[in-house]
Amino acid sequence: MLDLGFVRDNLQLVRQKLQERGLSDQLGDFEGIDRERRALLLEVESLRARRNKASQEIAFLKRQGQDASARIAEMKEVGARIEELEAQLKGREEELRERLKCLPNLPHPSVPVGKGAAENQEVRRWGEPRKFSFEPKAHWDLGPALGILDFERAAKVAGARFAVYWGVGARLERALANFMLDLHTRQHGYLEVLPPFIVNSSSLFGTGNLPKFAADLFKLEGTDYWLIPTAEVPVTNLYAGEVLEAESLPKKLCAWTACFRSEAGSYGKETRGLIRQHQFQKVELVKFTLPENSYDELESLTRDAETVLQLLELPYRVVALCTGDLGFSAAKTYDLEVWLPSSHEYKEISSCSNFEAFQARRANLRFRRSKQGKTEYLHTLNGSGLAIGRTWLAILENYQEADGSVTIPQVLRPYLDGLERIRPAE
């Protein structure tokens, strides 16, 4: 959420940034409503001041055993007037809050201006896509042929966009989770946390998923519980409402969770394979930082995520999302895209973002520079490190052999009892 005072003082800028995102002007008569709001507030508060003073007089008169009925009658009227004005004030505040809640974050000046994914800017590439001496297969052919991936039975027990992993397939998924968690906790200084996979709506508001994006989520019927679309939601809200010490920043957390997405509106898009599922696993990196450090922290967080791909020796590129492709809460985002030989393209496998104080304001995440200092909003960042399902499929496709077997990347072998290759089941 943007700061009310900031929006008031920078309406032009906010309007321009909205436009750069390719969004229509949702501000409406922001200034007018705010002006009315402040006029009402002024009047209500002065009436309340009057009532407070009179209340003391009434108390005094009563204690003296004198008659206070005249003052009481007078205050009865004042009270009614206050009530009237309060209702109006509440209406104005509500209007402003509704607008503010639905306003996206402002893109950072370094974010390229553009309409959509086509105008994202490639920042760097790593690794050389392998030259195949045969036609590389897609993972949705390789996996089932190896007997480690099964969409039919998943459809039977759940439905479309679910998968069942069998045997080594399941182990590979688990090995990837362990490998990523070990890397980030041992080499990159993150603290592992295991959060709830179900959250309340207040947490989803904190990260910016609500109120606008309820359709992307699974809600548990008859409750205020939602399945998490990413560990970002529970982890970012861990310190909601708290005031942290500046010395405790940055806090670097990493979490393995299942993630659940309704994928409403994506019908017909990437329906085959593991790319777009209702349920997948992910290791998420989350940082809470000082405002002045957040952009450096974004660079290092992105590098931490890239390290996973480098160690797995999967070719990838880094792109800076343009204004038109940027998520609602993000001020700046780098996507990591892994090479997929079957489709001859780079496919998103991680998204690393700086949210600046946008989520901090919504979730009330603050810090203090000194004991007697003022509280300030901290900055939040997160990135996938990595999406496990997509890493799994990238390994299958990039490490496949002509006979349909798949070589296990070196770094994963210790997690699989030294297994070097997945071969078709007998």
Add this chain to the structure above:
RNA sequence: GGAGGGAUGGGUGAGUGGUUGAAACCGGCGGUCUUGAAAACCGUUAGCCCCGAAAGGGGCUCGGGGGUUCGAAUCCCUCUCCCUCCGCCA
């Protein structure tokens, strides 16, 4: 699922309609004393918002929301969370 109890400032905890934004204690900060530290003593110690150039003035907040009242931390309703007991359960 059933029955009961609770939520007050950084912490413990008092306060059951009127100078209570809130006692006391602990903690924190500043000081006195000391070579230094401890102890002791003294002082100080919530947040948010509005008006204002500032000085200053005002408002709101005792888990959230609503109500009663001239006036609510205190009374009523409701929601959330926590605790105890019973049942069930990994």
